[in-house]
Amino acid sequence: MKWNKFRLTTTTEAEDIVSSMLMDLGIQGVEIEDKVPLTQSDKEQMFVDILPETEADDGVAYLSFYLEEDEDKEKVLADVRVELQDMASYLNVGACTIEESQTEDVDWVNNWKQYFHQFYVDDILIIPSWEEVKPEDNDKMVIHIDPGTAFGTGMHETTQLCIRQIRKYTTPETTILDVGCGSGILGMLALKFGAKYSVGTDLDPCAIEATYENMEVNGISKEMYEVMIGNVIDDKDVQDKVGYGKYDIVVANILADVLVALTPVIVDQLKDGGIYITSGIIDDKEETVVEAVKAAGLEVLEVTYQGEWVSVTARKNG
Numbered sequence: 001m002k003w004n005k006f007r008l009t010t011t012t013e014a015e016d017i018v019s020s021m022l023m024d025l026g027i028q029g030v031e032i033e034d035k036v037p038l039t040q041s042d043k044e045q046m047f048v049d050i051l052p053e054t055e056a057d058d059g060v061a062y063l064s065f066y067l068e069e070d071e072d073k074e075k076v077l078a079d080v081r082v083e084l085q086d087m088a089s090y091l092n093v094g095a096c097t098i099e100e101s102q103t104e105d106v107d108w109v110n111n112w113k114q115y116f117h118q119f120y121v122d123d124i125l126i127i128p129s130w131e132e133v134k135p136e137d138n139d140k141m142v143i144h145i146d147p148g149t150a151f152g153t154g155m156h157e158t159t160q161l162c163i164r165q166i167r168k169y170t171t172p173e174t175t176i177l178d179v180g181c182g183s184g185i186l187g188m189l190a191l192k193f194g195a196k197y198s199v200g201t202d203l204d205p206c207a208i209e210a211t212y213e214n215m216e217v218n219g220i221s222k223e224m225y226e227v228m229i230g231n232v233i234d235d236k237d238v239q240d241k242v243g244y245g246k247y248d249i250v251v252a253n254i255l256a257d258v259l260v261a262l263t264p265v266i267v268d269q270l271k272d273g274g275i276y277i278t279s280g281i282i283d284d285k286e287e288t289v290v291e292a293v294k295a296a297g298l299e300v301l302e303v304t305y306q307g308e309w310v311s312v313t314a315r316k317n318g
């Protein structure tokens with residue numbers, strides 16, 4: 001099936017209200033393109049240390065939407081124009097030109113699946129739900145992960161660096177805190193390596209559902225873990241809920257700048273002798289994190305590398 005694509009030129013000021021008007025008219029989804037700079041919180045959740053240079057915000061926004069070929073596009077466009085005209089009396093809706101083009105049938109929901117296939121992290125097989133485990137892999141540790149909205153399929157170098165360190169330090173007595181748990185992959189692997197209990201935190205509400213789903217498909221019972229949303233760095237309630245002096249391992253795979261703020265706080269969450277595993281550190285931020293770890297009174301045990309990414313492992317000496 002072919003789709004008709006429409007690209008409406010408006011303003012950044014009007015983009016939210018125009019998008020919701022389009023949805024109210026029955027349009028199923030709207031893509032927004034603009035040059036509005038990312039906020040600090042957007043950047044933290046995107047997990048990029050070096051952001052590409054972007055053009056200056058010119059106040060223009062483009063909203064694209066799609067209609068099936070047999071839908072009455074003239075009627076929809078007429079409705080859109082009437083709504084835009086109304087809005088123009090109280091809001092700068094910009095040029096309101098609508099470009100039309102056609103696009104081939106695309107499976108919007110499943111198209112991305114072609115980019116995610118099973119892969120290994122050392123001898124661990126990570127596999128999406130739509131693929132099968134090959135007979136020769138039956139004796140391997142198999143982790144089922146569907147990339148969802150939360151970060152953490154295991155493909156990223158920093159996740160792999162953390163997985164190796166967690167495996168090295170996990171014992172049957174381990175209680176682990178996974179700060180920035182995303183999909184829950186690190187806490188889940190700690191439990192697979194034999195840990196007793198895992199606590200995950202994240203700022204992104206999607207992390208809760210993703211972690212529950214991933215733990216369930218990997219056969220991990222709800223008694224073995226919990227996940228909470230909030231910022232352990234500056235939210236006393238989250239710190240209290242996470243608890244003090246009770247973790248054998250704290251892992252945090254987050255940007256270097258976030259680790260700098262997190263490290264002095266997380267020392268209180270660790271047990272004496274507990275291990276702090278960090279990654280998310282691009283190579284030229286290695287020293288910054290090492291210094292922050294030492295300044296918090298931790299002993300640096302190891303620095304490991306994969307590609308341009310770094311992981312720092314340290315211990316809290318009692």
Ligand SMILES: C[S@@+](CC[C@H](N)C(=O)[O-])C[C@H]1O[C@@H](n2cnc3c(N)ncnc32)[C@H](O)[C@@H]1O
Pocket residue numbers: 044045047150151152153154156158159162179180181182183184185186201202203204207230231232233253254255258280
């Ligand atoms: C790189 S992802 C790591 C996901 C997963 N742990 C992994 O290793 O693949 C970083 C995660 O940290 C979260 N995050 C960023 N700042 C945070 C903070 N202050 N507290 C908790 N989570 C945070 C982001 O929302 C994101 O899910």
